Amino acid sequence: MIKISNEIILSQSMSKLVSPKHPIQHYIVTYLSTHESAHFIDMKPQKVATNLFTYHLKVLVENDFIRKNRNTYYLTQKGCGYIFRASQNHPELSARAITKAAFIIQDGYGKLLVRKRDIQPGINRWELPSGDILADDYSIELAARRICYDSFRFDPHVLRHVGDCYVTVLAETDEHRDEPPGGHMVEGELIKINGGKRQIVESKILLHVIRIETDAIVATSNLQWIEPLAMSQIPLAPAVEQIVTRAFFGDDFFFEEFTEQAT
Structure with a gap:
């Protein structure tokens, strides 16, 4: 209230x-x-x-x-960006990336677990299950195990840290600010591309990608098992398909940067 x-x-x-x-x-x-x-x-x-x-x-x-x-x-996209930062205790505009563990979880049939977002930005889109890595987590593996238990009430026997990636989501903006030649970042928030089109960083996340195999998680209305090839048939959060593809067909460990347009 x-x-x-x-x-x-x-x-x-x-x-x-x-x-x-x-x-x-x-x-x-x-x-x-x-x-x-x-x-x-x-x-x-x-x-x-x-x-x-x-x-x-x-x-x-x-x-x-x-x-x-x-x-x-x-x-608006600007409002979604504010909500994203406020939810991470960083309500002011910033280029600082939020750090999370994101999970590529497959069952014995090879199906992929996806979670429906219940908050903006990207409400009602499907994403990889994820959780915040905290300052007092001693390692990425321990953070991943804590998030798994908090989210699904299970501790995986085996998990693999298969890659890291930055996911940046850009949204067009009508804001006008002085920008240096070449359209570089301004105060970590605005860029200029394509001859003057202005865009704002709606969200920026550093994801540590973890792979797990389990049949212990039961599907719900907001948590579904899908065939990996069916990902293109549902509305996905930014970079989900790219991350899964990179993890499935890439090296033993990958590092990528994905930049997406807000939808």
């Missing part, structure tokens, strides 16, 4: 909002992070005045964190 005054603070400039720091703004983008879209009446808390909620909704629209499509609102 958000606890705020119903007084509108007009000192906040709509044109200079870097991140949704006001409690109402943060509430709105957080709500939309778990929905593809939502109506005004579904988002507005009962105890928040309509004019106050409308004001902050307009601030987010003016700053392109959300957009309106007929009678519903949805997160």
